[in-house]
Amino acid sequence: MERIPILRMGPFLLITIQVDMHDKLAMQLQDDVTQRISDWGSAGVLIDISSLEIVDSFIGRMLANIAAMSRVLGAETVVVGMQPAVAITLVELGMSLPGVRTALNVESGMELLYRSLGTSLGVAHDRSEA
Amino acid sequence: MSKLGEIISQNEEHIRSEWMKHMAASVQRSDLMSNVELQEQSRALLKAILHGVSSSQPDDFSGPGWSTAREQLQDISASRARQGFSPSDTATFVLSLKQPIFSTIRRELSGNQNEMFDTIWSCTVLLDKLALITAETYIATREEIISRQQQELMELSTPVVKLWDGILALPIIGTLDSARTQVVMEELLQTVVATNSKFAIVDITGVPTVDTLVAQHLLKTITAARLMGAECIISGVRPQIAQTIVHLGINLEDVITKAKLADAFALALHKSGRTVVRTSSAPNVNAAVIPAVQKEG
Amino acid sequence: MIVVKREQFPLQSSSDVVAARQRVRQMATELRFSLVDQTKLVTAASELARNALDHGRGGQMSIEVVNGLSRTGLKLTFEDNGPGIPDIEAALKDGFTTGAGMGLGLGGSKRLVNEFAIESEVGKGTKVTVIRWR
Numbered sequence: 200m201e202r203i204p205i206l207r208m209g210p211f212l213l214i215t216i217q218v219d220m221h222d223k224l225a226m227q228l229q230d231d232v233t234q235r236i237s238d239w240g241s242a243g244v245l246i247d248i249s250s251l252e253i254v255d256s257f258i259g260r261m262l263a264n265i266a267a268m269s270r271v272l273g274a275e276t277v278v279v280g281m282q283p284a285v286a287i288t289l290v291e292l293g294m295s296l297p298g299v300r301t302a303l304n305v306e307s308g309m310e311l312l313y314r315s316l317g318t319s320l321g322v323a324h325d326r327s328e329a
Numbered sequence: 330m331s332k333l334g335e336i337i338s339q340n341e342e343h344i345r346s347e348w349m350k351h352m353a354a355s356v357q358r359s360d361l362m363s364n365v366e367l368q369e370q371s372r373a374l375l376k377a378i379l380h381g382v383s384s385s386q387p388d389d390f391s392g393p394g395w396s397t398a399r400e401q402l403q404d405i406s407a408s409r410a411r412q413g414f415s416p417s418d419t420a421t422f423v424l425s426l427k428q429p430i431f432s433t434i435r436r437e438l439s440g441n442q443n444e445m446f447d448t449i450w451s452c453t454v455l456l457d458k459l460a461l462i463t464a465e466t467y468i469a470t471r472e473e474i475i476s477r478q479q480q481e482l483m484e485l486s487t488p489v490v491k492l493w494d495g496i497l498a499l500p501i502i503g504t505l506d507s508a509r510t511q512v513v514m515e516e517l518l519q520t521v522v523a524t525n526s527k528f529a530i531v532d533i534t535g536v537p538t539v540d541t542l543v544a545q546h547l548l549k550t551i552t553a554a555r556l557m558g559a560e561c562i563i564s565g566v567r568p569q570i571a572q573t574i575v576h577l578g579i580n581l582e583d584v585i586t587k588a589k590l591a592d593a594f595a596l597a598l599h600k601s602g603r604t605v606v607r608t609s610s611a612p613n614v615n616a617a618v619i620p621a622v623q624k625e626g
Numbered sequence: 627m628i629v630v631k632r633e634q635f636p637l638q639s640s641s642d643v644v645a646a647r648q649r650v651r652q653m654a655t656e657l658r659f660s661l662v663d664q665t666k667l668v669t670a671a672s673e674l675a676r677n678a679l680d681h682g683r684g685g686q687m688s689i690e691v692v693n694g695l696s697r698t699g700l701k702l703t704f705e706d707n708g709p710g711i712p713d714i715e716a717a718l719k720d721g722f723t724t725g726a727g728m729g730l731g732l733g734g735s736k737r738l739v740n741e742f743a744i745e746s747e748v749g750k751g752t753k754v755t756v757i758r759w760r
Contacts, residue, residue: 219648222640253647253665255672256731279558283518284665286553287511292669292734295552302558303525396628407696469696515662 203228205235211243211312212236212274213305217250225261232265236272243312244269247305249280259294266299275315276300279308332438332448333455334383337375340433345375347429352422370405375426377401382455390458402459406466411474416467423460427453483512489520496528496597497521498590500565502535510546514553521559528597529554532590534565544579551584560600562586564593629701631691637704638684643675646687650702653689657698659760667700667758670738673731674704674754682706682752692757699740699759707751714746 203224206213212235214228232244246262248254254262266276279302281289289296302308337344348371377398381387384394402423409419430452438445487509490498499517503509517529531550536543551561563586566574574581587593598605635646650671654664671687678685685706692701711717718733732754736742741757 219644221644252651253668253672255669255676256734257672257676281557283515283522283553283557284662286518286556287514287662288665288669288738289556290514290549290553291666291737292673292731293737294734296556301556303521303527304558307527307558400628403696466696473696511662 202231205231207235207239207241208245208309210241210316211245211309212239212241213245213247215247215250219253220258220261222257225258229261229265229268233268233272236269236274241274242316244274244276245305245308245312246276246278247280247308248278248285249282249304251285252282254281254285254289256292256294259289259292259296263296263299270298275312277302277308277311279304331382331387331451332444333434333451334379334387336434336437336448337379337382337430340437341375341379344426344429344433345371347432348375348426351425351428374398374401374405374423378426378455378459398459399462402462403466406463407470410467410470416464419463419467420460423456423463427456430456479508480512483509484516487513487516489516491520491524491526492530492594493598493603495524495526495601496530496594497524497526498530498532498594500532500535500590504538505533505536505543505546507542507546510549514550517550518553518557521554521557527559527601529559529561530590530593530597531561531563532565532593533563533570534567534590536565536570539570539573541577541579544574544577544581548581548584560585562593562596564588564590628693629690630693632688633690634686634688636684636686637675637678637706640676640679643672643679646675647672650689650700653691654700654758657691657700657760659700659758663758663760666738667702667756670735670756670758671702673735674702674756677731677754678704678706678708678752681711682708684708685751694759697759699757701755701757704754705751706753710748710750710752711744711746712748714744718744 201218201224203214203216203218203220206215212232214232216228218224220228235241236244244265246265248262251258262278266278269276277300278296281301300311302311349368352367381395381398384392386392386394389395390399405422406419410416431449434445434448434452438448486502487499490500492498497517497520499513501513505513517531520526521529531547533539533547539547547563551563554561561584563581563584566586566588585593585596587596595605633649635649636642637646647668651664651668654667659667675687678687683706685704685708687705688703690701690703692699718736732744735754735756739756739758741755743755744752746752
């Protein structure tokens with residue numbers, strides 16, 4: 200079955216969502232992210248949704264779940280690149296995604312993660328395999 | 330087929346040419362529509378009316394038998410509204426059909442007064458209804474034009490200004506209703522993406538009242554910006570507004586608010602790692618904005 | 627209201643939901659809806675299709691292009707023969723700021739469209755009809 204690829208970028212995970220996700224794919228992604236954080240000791244997760252033209256309540260909850268689960272595992276999540284039309288629609292739908300940090304693009308998202316890395320314990324570095 | 334249908338179908342061409350003559354005598358507006366176009370419209374409409382009158386349910390104007398006539402009337406009325414005809418012009422176009430049809434009825438049924446009256450009556454009811462359809466469509470078309478102009482006006486009156494790299498200002502002048510909020514949100518968010526701005530200062534000095542609804546609209550805008558990764562600061566909060574907000578119990582705890590735009594700007598600069606330094610002893614001269622010294626991470 | 631075109635889609639799996647909303651997107655694009663209006667309608671379609679699937683145990687969606695007095699719109703109807711909704715009032719009132727909740731997304735969807743109608747009977751099923759004008 201197809202899966203959303205998860206790339207490793209140093210202490211962080213980079214996930215680019217480009218397809219119209221159906222439920223199984225979304226559940227698989229949640230599983231994969233938590234697994235990878237555990238395997239690689241990642242300290243941050245960056246989810247790029249700049250290609251997503253639709254974010255409904257299901258996808259919204261998925262993002263919130265990933266953020267919450269990653270936090271429990273000691274990793275920060277940043278969602279980047281939300282399209283204006285999507286943001287306007289989500290707000291109208293009543294979803295404000297509390298607990299999910301956001302940034303304009305991958306670059307600012309990485310900056311955010313590096314800054315939060317500086318304030319975390321640095322345990323993640325020790326745990327990660329080269 | 331009803332008597333009316335018979336009479337129209339047997340005298341179609343005659344009725345149509347009398348109709349044209351009658352219109353030429355009253356209002357033709359040849360400046361707005363060519364004669365050829367007029368001939369075509371009248372021929373098509375008369376055919377559609379005949380179709381409706383001879384359909385299985387001639388009195389059911391919302392039924393399928395009249396759908397062609399309705400569509401045509403709507404098209405005619407809408408295009409005339411856009412061309413600049415007055416609503417009376419368009420209604421007259423339909424109503425002037427009465428004269429030729431009535432005189433034809435009188436000629437054909439002169440021997441039978443009751444039948445003549447009934448047929449004239451059904452004809453007048455029919456044409457009045459059709460004329461009303463044109464009036465309704467005319468109004469609907471004008472309203473569409475008005476609402477489009479309102480939209481354009483709204484877009485023009487919410488400029489998004491770049492104060493500095495990554496810092497936008499959005500001065501709102503006038504009331505903030507839900508329609509305007511949509512326009513404001515779209516403008517703001519698109520500019521955020523286009524300029525890669527992390528901060529947006531929403532100045533409400535020009536917003537006369539802030540009640541729970543307006544506050545909701547503002548919060549929507551702020552939340553949408555935040556979802557995209559930009560932070561909003563509200564400025565221009567007047568003393569009365571501050572009081573209203575507290576009295577109404579509006580919750581702005583996640584939002585930074587400042588009384589003055591200048592304060593909001595200074596805050597945005599600071600948050601984006603910049604500071605303003607005066608480079609000469611003379612006041613108000615040569616002030617420069619420099620990035621704050623990067624702390625070693 | 628005159629219906630100009632009508633298409634029907636099954637909602638029996640989550641890939642059906644994706645296919646259905648992609649078709650709504652296509653048609654909204656053809657009719658030249660603004661981007662924000664398209665996004666709102668497609669998102670509402672996704673919510674309601676998902677409801678029919680998850681709560682209604684599967685159903686169908688129909689898309690119709692409708693012509694009003696001087697405007698064009700897309701009308702979507704979602705039908706299922708599921709358990710129905712006992713308290714429609716409560717279902718529509720999912721609160722504006724919650725959003726994290728597991729609500730049926732009905733209240734939210736209502737805000738994304740111009741016209742919204744719902745019929746539901748416990749034990750029989752649910753039918754939601756929405757229209758977005760261009």
